[in-house]
Amino acid sequence: MFAARAPLRPVRVIVVANEKGGSGKSTVAMHIAVALMKRDQRVAAIDLDTRQKTFTHYIENRRVWAGRSGRDIKTPDLFCLDTPDPSITQDEAAASQSLAVTIDNLAQSHDFVVIDTPGHDSPSMRLAHSLANILITPLNDSFVDLDVLGSFDPDTLDVTDTSHYAQTVQQARQQRQSLGQTPTDWIVMRNRLSMTPTRNKRLVSSGIEELSRRLGFRCIEGLAERVVFREFYLRGLTALDELDEASLGKRPTMSHATARQEVEILLEAMNLNSLVDDGQLSDQLPGQNRDAA
Ligand SMILES: Nc1ncnc2c1ncn2[C@@H]1O[C@H](COP(=O)(O)OP(=O)(O)O)[C@@H](O)[C@H]1O
Ligand SMILES: [Mg+2]
Numbered sequence: 001m002f003a004a005r006a007p008l009r010p011v012r013v014i015v016v017a018n019e020k021g022g023s024g025k026s027t028v029a030m031h032i033a034v035a036l037m038k039r040d041q042r043v044a045a046i047d048l049d050t051r052q053k054t055f056t057h058y059i060e061n062r063r064v065w066a067g068r069s070g071r072d073i074k075t076p077d078l079f080c081l082d083t084p085d086p087s088i089t090q091d092e093a094a095a096s097q098s099l100a101v102t103i104d105n106l107a108q109s110h111d112f113v114v115i116d117t118p119g120h121d122s123p124s125m126r127l128a129h130s131l132a133n134i135l136i137t138p139l140n141d142s143f144v145d146l147d148v149l150g151s152f153d154p155d156t157l158d159v160t161d162t163s164h165y166a167q168t169v170q171q172a173r174q175q176r177q178s179l180g181q182t183p184t185d186w187i188v189m190r191n192r193l194s195m196t197p198t199r200n201k202r203l204v205s206s207g208i209e210e211l212s213r214r215l216g217f218r219c220i221e222g223l224a225e226r227v228v229f230r231e232f233y234l235r236g237l238t239a240l241d242e243l244d245e246a247s248l249g250k251r252p253t254m255s256h257a258t259a260r261q262e263v264e265i266l267l268e269a270m271n272l273n274s275l276v277d278d279g280q281l282s283d284q285l286p287g288q289n290r291d292a293a
Pocket of ligand 1: 224226227229
């Protein structure tokens with residue numbers, strides 16, 4: 001007699017992306033991965049930024065620190081794509097293929113995959129966008145950073161045009177739609193917010209609201225500018241970890257607690273429970289055979 005086997009459900013794909021360096025993608029990817037692990041989810045991590053490898057190094061640092069400190073620090077499973085040199089065109093195609101196969105295989109072992117991306121366009125970055133259940137775009141609070149999404153009239157602040165990165169996301173969404181897949185939930189997350197109200201903060205806020213109506217994303221007030229979001233990189237820790245005197249080298253402050261709250265609010269906004277099993281990955285990925293798994 002054969003035991004009934006629960007069908008494999010596709011791994012949920014969370015992509016952190018913005019065609020702009022320094023907007024906080026790797027920092028946010030790491031915090032989301034750790035937050036999911038703290039919710040007892042099995043988390044895989046993929047770093048598509050094969051030059052900087054910040055996400056990779058962050059996770060490796062965490063593993064090393066867990067060993068050194070003797071603490072039970074959960075670490076996401078890092079999957080490196082087998083790509084000799086992604087800057088060479090033919091290797092870019094191999095990178096996309098490798099990404100597709102890796103994600104499909106994760107359905108057997110993981111609940112979520114968090115993908116960090118480079119701040120520039122590439123085939124694997126585009127493929128990641130078309131696989132995303134949730135796309136998080138961290139954005140520094142400046143019109144310079146908003147420029148990747150749209151341009152504005154300097155007097156009225158009306159949106160005059162949409163920009164290259166917004167078009168990349170639109171194309172990925174259209175691709176999903178044509179395959180009958182659930183729409184990507186696109187969340188633009190403000191990062192490094194100043195803690196004091198400023199004219200710039202207010203203007204950027206109305207600019208983003210205008211854009212969100214035009215481009216169909218949700219905007220959330222994400223993370224403030226806080227040392228806590230960058231000071232633990234060498235130990236691979238995040239604002240969500242046990243931050244005591246031994247790991248910090250100093251006493252935790254109110255800022256740690258508030259930082260943690262900001263990440264929790266981001267997780268709530270992601271509505272993880274609403275992600276449905278729609279077989280969307282298997283529709284898209286080449287060469288897999290789920291029944292054989
Ligand atoms: N909310 C924040 N507060 C303080 N520093 C931040 C915050 N988010 C990111 N940073 C810092 O900003 C820089 C760029 O962040 P990073 O995550 O590497 O961006 P990206 O991956 O988009 O290039 C890093 O020095 C990082 O530590
Ligand atoms: Mg990065």
